[in-house]
Amino acid sequence: MKTLLRIDSSLRLKNSYSRNAGDNFVRAWKEHNPGGSIRIREVGTSHIPHLEQDVLEKFYTAGDTSDHLKLSDQLIAELFGCDEILITLPMYNFGIPSSLKAYFDLVLRTGKTFRYDDDKAIGLLQNKKTYILSAMGELRSDIPNLVEMHLQQILNFIGIREIYYYSLDGTDDKESVKQQLNHQNELFMNILNK
Numbered sequence: 001m002k003t004l005l006r007i008d009s010s011l012r013l014k015n016s017y018s019r020n021a022g023d024n025f026v027r028a029w030k031e032h033n034p035g036g037s038i039r040i041r042e043v044g045t046s047h048i049p050h051l052e053q054d055v056l057e058k059f060y061t062a063g064d065t066s067d068h069l070k071l072s073d074q075l076i077a078e079l080f081g082c083d084e085i086l087i088t089l090p091m092y093n094f095g096i097p098s099s100l101k102a103y104f105d106l107v108l109r110t111g112k113t114f115r116y117d118d119d120k121a122i123g124l125l126q127n128k129k130t131y132i133l134s135a136m137g138e139l140r141s142d143i144p145n146l147v148e149m150h151l152q153q154i155l156n157f158i159g160i161r162e163i164y165y166y167s168l169d170g171t172d173d174k175e176s177v178k179q180q181l182n183h184q185n186e187l188f189m190n191i192l193n194k
């Protein structure tokens with residue numbers, strides 16, 4: 001039975017388009033994976049500390065067992081312990097939420113989630129299908145989706161290559177959102193059937 005790790009990062013707990021998309025996606029996922037379980041990692045409203053120099057130094061200390069790395073170890077164990085990953089996020093100031101960046105700063109760790117073979121980085125989290133559901137206020141079909149691009153780089157670096165994207169653009173415009181929401185479940189089904 002599969003386990004889906006759901007990572008939410010909107011500051012809004014209510015009326016969040018990305019969290020609502022996550023709820024709908026999870027419903028569809030459960031239909032596809034009867035008996036599957038969901039684990040939740042709340043990032044948007046819980047305090048994920050910024051990476052600090054003393055923690056960074058411990059990243060490179062083999063065998064270190066201090067408290068410094070507890071959260072980082074826990075986040076990494078969660079990722080290794082799941083079969084699939086769902087990330088929901090808003091665009092904030094042209095990028096991913098700083099809390100989600102802080103999360104990944106604790107997850108990208110040499111010898112744990114990647115290693116170097118000669119000069120080549122090898123990602124160690126393989127075979128984890130990942131779904132990214134993003135929301136942004138503006139309708140910007142003229143430029144690449146910056147949050148998707150950023151997350152793709154991060155995930156590829158740690159070995160995650162099978163990534164499916166859903167983006168709800170133009171959440172500032174109620175009419176545009178309404179139209180997009182009419183197709184949301186259908187798009188999720190298409191993704192899950194891949």
Ligand SMILES: Cc1cc2nc3c(=O)[nH]c(=O)nc-3n(C[C@H](O)[C@H](O)[C@H](O)COP(=O)(O)O)c2cc1C
Nearest residue numbers: 010016017018090091092093094135136137138171
């Ligand atoms: C602090 C902040 C910064 C934002 N920056 C952007 C932005 O750069 N580009 C954009 O299209 N929308 C921006 N938005 C709008 C959000 O992306 C939009 O409201 C989205 O629906 C938020 O996700 P949520 O509904 O899941 O909370 C910003 C919103 C906030 C609160």
